[in-house]
Amino acid sequence: xxxxxxxxxxxxxxxxxxxxxxxxxxxxxxxVALTPALCMAVFxxxxxxxxxxxxxxxxxxxFEALYRILLKKPVSGGDxxxxxxxxxLAFVCPVTIPYWTILIGDFFAIxxxxxLFGGLGKNFLNPxxxxxxxxxxxxxxxxxxxxxxxxxFWLGLTASAADAVSAATPMADLHNGLLPWLGTSGVRxxxxxxxxxxxxxxxxxxxxxxxGGGYLILRGVIHPRIPTTYLGTVALLAFLFPRVGSAxxxxxxxxxxxxxxxxxxFMATDYVTSPCTPWGEVLFGVxxxxxxxxxxxxxGSAEGVSYAILLMNACVPLLEKYTxxxxxxxxxxxxxxxxxxxxxxxxx
Amino acid sequence: xxxxxxxxxxxxxxxxxxxxxxxxxxLPPGERADIRNEKSFLRLTGILCLLCAVCGLLLGLANLxxxxxxxxxxxxxxMGVLEEVLPYGGNYQEIRYSGGDPTIxxxxxxxxxxxxxxxxxAGSFSGRLTLMVGVDVDxxxxxxxxxxxxxxxxxxxxxxxPEFRNQFTGKTxxxxxxxxxxxxxxxxxxxxxxQAVCAAVNSALAAAAELG
Amino acid sequence: xxxxxxxEEGLLTKNPVAVQLLxxxxxxxxxxxxxxxxxxxxxxxxVLTLSxxxxxxxxxxxxxxxxxxxxxxxxxxxxxxxxxxxQAFFPDLAGNLGLFLPLxxxxxxxxxxxxxxxxxxxxASAVLEGLCRGLGYTLVLVLVGVIRELLGKGSxxxxxxxxxxxxxxxxxxxxxxxxxxxxxxxxxLACVIAAVQGFxxxxxxxxxxxxxxxx
Numbered sequence: 001x002x003x004x005x006x007x008x009x010x011x012x013x014x015x016x017x018x019x020x021x022x023x024x025x026x027x028x029x030x031x032v033a034l035t036p037a038l039c040m041a042v043f044x045x046x047x048x049x050x051x052x053x054x055x056x057x058x059x060x061x062x063f064e065a066l067y068r069i070l071l072k073k074p075v076s077g078g079d080x081x082x083x084x085x086x087x088x089l090a091f092v093c094p095v096t097i098p099y100w101t102i103l104i105g106d107f108f109a110i111x112x113x114x115x116l117f118g119g120l121g122k123n124f125l126n127p128x129x130x131x132x133x134x135x136x137x138x139x140x141x142x143x144x145x146x147x148x149x150x151x152x153f154w155l156g157l158t159a160s161a162a163d164a165v166s167a168a169t170p171m172a173d174l175h176n177g178l179l180p181w182l183g184t185s186g187v188r189x190x191x192x193x194x195x196x197x198x199x200x201x202x203x204x205x206x207x208x209x210x211x212g213g214g215y216l217i218l219r220g221v222i223h224p225r226i227p228t229t230y231l232g233t234v235a236l237l238a239f240l241f242p243r244v245g246s247a248x249x250x251x252x253x254x255x256x257x258x259x260x261x262x263x264x265x266f267m268a269t270d271y272v273t274s275p276c277t278p279w280g281e282v283l284f285g286v287x288x289x290x291x292x293x294x295x296x297x298x299x300g301s302a303e304g305v306s307y308a309i310l311l312m313n314a315c316v317p318l319l320e321k322y323t324x325x326x327x328x329x330x331x332x333x334x335x336x337x338x339x340x341x342x343x344x345x346x347x348x
Numbered sequence: 349x350x351x352x353x354x355x356x357x358x359x360x361x362x363x364x365x366x367x368x369x370x371x372x373x374x375l376p377p378g379e380r381a382d383i384r385n386e387k388s389f390l391r392l393t394g395i396l397c398l399l400c401a402v403c404g405l406l407l408g409l410a411n412l413x414x415x416x417x418x419x420x421x422x423x424x425x426x427m428g429v430l431e432e433v434l435p436y437g438g439n440y441q442e443i444r445y446s447g448g449d450p451t452i453x454x455x456x457x458x459x460x461x462x463x464x465x466x467x468x469x470a471g472s473f474s475g476r477l478t479l480m481v482g483v484d485v486d487x488x489x490x491x492x493x494x495x496x497x498x499x500x501x502x503x504x505x506x507x508x509x510p511e512f513r514n515q516f517t518g519k520t521x522x523x524x525x526x527x528x529x530x531x532x533x534x535x536x537x538x539x540x541x542x543q544a545v546c547a548a549v550n551s552a553l554a555a556a557a558e559l560g
Numbered sequence: 561x562x563x564x565x566x567x568e569e570g571l572l573t574k575n576p577v578a579v580q581l582l583x584x585x586x587x588x589x590x591x592x593x594x595x596x597x598x599x600x601x602x603x604x605x606x607v608l609t610l611s612x613x614x615x616x617x618x619x620x621x622x623x624x625x626x627x628x629x630x631x632x633x634x635x636x637x638x639x640x641x642x643x644x645x646x647q648a649f650f651p652d653l654a655g656n657l658g659l660f661l662p663l664x665x666x667x668x669x670x671x672x673x674x675x676x677x678x679x680x681x682x683x684a685s686a687v688l689e690g691l692c693r694g695l696g697y698t699l700v701l702v703l704v705g706v707i708r709e710l711l712g713k714g715s716x717x718x719x720x721x722x723x724x725x726x727x728x729x730x731x732x733x734x735x736x737x738x739x740x741x742x743x744x745x746x747x748x749l750a751c752v753i754a755a756v757q758g759f760x761x762x763x764x765x766x767x768x769x770x771x772x773x774x775x
Contacts, residue, residue, distance in 0.1 A: 137738030403637035410641040414648035421651035
């Protein structure tokens with residue numbers, strides 16, 4: 001009888017095959033994929049971009065750990081998901097934003113949006129984007145300072161307005177119905193591709209973001225369904241309804257400007273806040289694309305990517321419900337019946 | 349255990365009033381208790397009328413006692429803004445504006461001194477920006493004040509800061525932002541609101557030219 | 561008449577805003593500062609107490625069929641009177657509350673459950689009920705108002721304390737101005753409701769744990 005005590009038997013329900021890929025490894029891949037964009041941000045805006053990103057990462061990790069310690073929940077700091085949120089939030093802020101402002105954004109993203117709803121896997125909005133939306137709501141003046149790229153910022157506590165040479169962004173030109181290279185920003189197409197434009201730190205360089213996105217797809221971290229449908233919808237709509245210039249020019253300008261690349265590859269593909277069914281992903285991408293184009297064309301502010309993704313985040317449960325794949329061996333009618341019954345039991 | 353919990357959960361909410369029962373007081377035998385029963389119907393109507401009359405009286409009395417004070421408060425609030433944009437001292441008279449500019453909501457005339465225009469310019473960020481623009485008889489802008497900035501909009505509020513507003517004082521001809529070739533420095537980050545304020549001032553100047 | 565239980569229910573376990581989610585419209589819209597929250601709360605408190613007392617006293621003389629109508633008439637009239645009084649004597653508060661001041665009558669009808677409690681109980685108990693529920697409503701409004709004012713403007717008690725100037729706790733430039741906007745109302749009220757619900761759920765959890773241990 002004695003040997004039973006030495007056997008460490010775990011009783012668990014299926015699945016019994018564990019995956020070697022954990023949250024930490026996935027998040028590490030995302031961080032690696034974000035590195036080219038960070039390099040471009042530092043190259044164009046100076047070391048302050050790096051410092052802001054670092055502050056944001058540390059802030060996110062500390063807020064997460066503090067919340068979990070204070071509420072006596074298991075501390076989950078090792079999974080790096082807060083670090084990714086920190087990097088992404090820094091990437092969607094202008095380089096002149098004061099350090100304290102980004103910390104407030106971190107607090108909102110991690111504590112209010114993520115942890116209050118139950119932590120990793122339970123938040124229904126993308127924390128980084130919700131943090132950005134909150135900052136845009138509360139600190140609009142700080143969030144809308146666009147500097148000319150090449151204006152190097154050192155580590156100054158607050159980048160004073162005198163340093164900040166305000167520059168028109170390609171986004172603002174597009175919003176006013178001008179092609180960037182003919183508008184007030186005077187940015188040419190290849191500048192937009194490399195990232196030599198005014199804008200949020202991590203959003204400017206389409207090239208670096210494409211590199212990162214390609215890496216994630218090759219590594220199998222994200223599936224190309226959401227990015228391709230998202231970018232494809234925006235491209236198609238821009239191609240069909242150009243406001244000025246030729247269709248191709250307008251389409252390329254729309255694709256390469258603002259936060260579209262960052263949003264399509266890194267924000268919309270967030271596991272937690274995107275659908276887990278293939279058709280759900282396709283609909284999600286198309287919805288993001290439609291909303292982005294609508295918000296950019298008819299909205300009050302120039303950019304619409306963050307709100308488009310946030311709105312689609314809120315639709316995810318609905319998309320998943322109506323795109324459930326057919327269960328093996330189940331007929332369509334049976335499945336509909338099962339779904340209805342689920343509704344009655346409040347599982348819908 | 350679970351049942352008790354659900355019961356406790358339910359008891360946290362107030363009991364909803366049940367639909368009035370058909371009749372509560374005993375009726376003389378042979379009489380039917382419904383609304384067609386004339387005696388009970390009249391009684392209900394009578395009681396309700398009495399109650400409403402008393403309540404109405406109460407409201408009327410309260411109105412009688414507070415009417416003057418409320419009118420006074422209203423007047424002094426408007427007066428404050430009018431005095432700010434066009435100091436006058438006397439009574440401003442609201443006059444009818446018959447011109448074609450739909451953004452002008454009201455015109456107050458200060459005889460011999462000028463006019464104050466209440467303008468809600470088209471194209472403001474929130475759509476609800478409302479300004480008072482004082483123009484004197486010579487067609488010179490005397491002052492601008494924001495009365496409603498549209499509460500969902502932070503930048504509109506900054507239009508009420510003196511550094512921005514005072515730029516308009518003394519202007520006689522159409523104003524424009526620096527970016528559009530004029531000499532008004534926009535509020536940083538709020539070009540749309542700044543443009544709307546310029547438009548409002550231009551509307552007021554044009555209307556003053558019509559009136560004067 | 562269980563006074564302690566009534567107070568506890570009105571303020572916490574059956575709090576009209578945080579637990580029963582009644583009167584949310586006003587709770588969201590007017591709570592931009594301590595002054596506004598407190599002003600609205602006190603108006604509702606007074607009207608609710610008076611109308612509960614009046615309805616309880618009138619109850620025996622009113623046929624049951626018109627109970628609900630009478631409750632609405634009496635509460636709405638008292639609300640109207642309060643509206644006029646605030647407009648006459650506190651013009652600044654009336655300006656801040658705007659449209660929601662006349663809506664107070666609706667809030668009071670909701671909070672009193674159209675007089676159900678008042679009709680079924682004695683005058684003293686009905687007055688106490690109105691007082692407790694009014695206090696519970698005021699408490700939440702003040703809490704939300706203070707949080708929104710503090711975080712949204714960096715000030716405390718503007719228009720009320722320190723001869724109307726209030727206290728600037730930290731410079732306004734650091735304040736999250738968005739919290740004073742309607743969006744902030746939703747955010748802060750949701751957090752307050754979540755906190756209250758979490759607090760109320762705590763004793764249950766402890767009891768359950770004890771039970772499992774015993775098993």
